[in-house]
Amino acid sequence: MEHRTTRLNRIADHLRANWQIYVLLAPTIIWFIVFLYRPMYGLQIAFKDYSVFRGIDGSPWIGFEHFHTLFGSDQFIRALKNTVIISMLTLLFGFPMPIILALMFNEVLNQTYKKTVQTVVYLPHFISTVIISGIVITAFSPSSGVVNTVLDWFGFDKIYFLTKPEWFRPIFIGSGIWQEAGFSSIVFLAAIAGVNPSLYESAVVDGASRWQMMWKITIPSIMPTIIIMLIIRIGNLLEVGFEMIILLYQPATYQTADVVNTYIYRQGLQVGQYDLAAAAGLFNAVVAFVLVMTANTISKRYSRTSLW
Numbered sequence: 001m002e003h004r005t006t007r008l009n010r011i012a013d014h015l016r017a018n019w020q021i022y023v024l025l026a027p028t029i030i031w032f033i034v035f036l037y038r039p040m041y042g043l044q045i046a047f048k049d050y051s052v053f054r055g056i057d058g059s060p061w062i063g064f065e066h067f068h069t070l071f072g073s074d075q076f077i078r079a080l081k082n083t084v085i086i087s088m089l090t091l092l093f094g095f096p097m098p099i100i101l102a103l104m105f106n107e108v109l110n111q112t113y114k115k116t117v118q119t120v121v122y123l124p125h126f127i128s129t130v131i132i133s134g135i136v137i138t139a140f141s142p143s144s145g146v147v148n149t150v151l152d153w154f155g156f157d158k159i160y161f162l163t164k165p166e167w168f169r170p171i172f173i174g175s176g177i178w179q180e181a182g183f184s185s186i187v188f189l190a191a192i193a194g195v196n197p198s199l200y201e202s203a204v205v206d207g208a209s210r211w212q213m214m215w216k217i218t219i220p221s222i223m224p225t226i227i228i229m230l231i232i233r234i235g236n237l238l239e240v241g242f243e244m245i246i247l248l249y250q251p252a253t254y255q256t257a258d259v260v261n262t263y264i265y266r267q268g269l270q271v272g273q274y275d276l277a278a279a280a281g282l283f284n285a286v287v288a289f290v291l292v293m294t295a296n297t298i299s300k301r302y303s304r305t306s307l308w
Contacts, residue, residue, distance in 0.1 A: 046282045050275035059275075066279035076280065079263040082256060087237045090173050095233055097181040099226060102188035103214060121182030133247035136175050137162065162248060165256040172248065172257070176241060191225040192218060224305040231299055231306070235292035238284050260284050 015022065041056070046066055048059040070076045101121065108114040124132065139145050140161040148158040161167040195218060203213045242261035249257035260280060268277030300306035 043282055045275050046279035066276050070279055079258045079260050083238050083240055083259040086240050094177045097177050098184035099188050101185040106192050124179040125183035129243045132179055133244055163252045165253045168253045168257045191222040195221040227299050227303055227305045231295045234295040235288050237291055238287055
């Protein structure tokens with residue numbers, strides 16, 4: 001009992017000495033509780049025959065019936081397949097781009113040129129998704145879009161790209177890279193800035209070229225950051241940016257554009273099947289958790305770098 005009292009007094013002393021830090025931390029904690037932890041109570045909707053009029057507590061339990069419905073639905077299977085394909089392609093082409101940009105920026109010696117280019121590539125990140133979607137729609141318009149105008153100059157027929165299922169994924173992935181690659185490169189630029197300059201000085205003395213220093217010093221030095229960012233990216237594998245898809249897709253492109261999040265949106269907000277949408281969302285979250293745990297375990301075992 002005395003030991004417990006001493007421990008509580010020690011904690012109280014610590015709180016009194018550092019109360020400013022906890023005051024600054026309080027809004028973040030409150031935000032997490034209100035917007036992330038409190039909504040978890042509603043996850044039970046996925047296991048109930050939910051009715052808005054009866055509420056969560058008054059709705060009867062039906063077990064895993066909604067999950068059986070999901071995996072028996074051709075629309076959900078199609079959405080899951082599209083989500084995996086789009087996510088894997090985004091990971092394959094989108095993840096290396098910020099790293100490549102950071103390495104290129106690191107090699108630029110003219111500071112004015114470097115800052116100008118950085119500003120240009122960072123800018124799309126701060127533009128609203130709605131505006132980005134409008135730019136994409138305008139650029140690929142069959143009547144006045146710049147892409148079809150160029151095709152017309154070279155004698156090709158104009159294409160209504162956004163109604164062609166085979167063109168949706170390249171357009172979506174390409175626009176996502178254009179919007180986020182520059183801003184995402186900041187993390188890797190910060191990692192490069194932390195590399196010990198004496199390593200480069202030693203390499204210069206040994207006669208190494210800029211290319212050799214990049215491959216032998218820069219990339220190995222930022223590899224822990226690359227692995228951490230890759231683990232986080234894998235955890236978000238099923239979290240495709242559905243706002244952009246909602247704004248770009250249409251029934252003609254559902255074949256390749258419909259993803260899990262847009263399926264949840266339609267089932268929950270348009271059809272009103274909140275319980276089925278909750279089941280799909282819970283499945284999404286569980287898969288993301290498993291992916292993060294798996295990627296972190298593999299990384300920790302083979303590279304000794306992990307999130308925890």
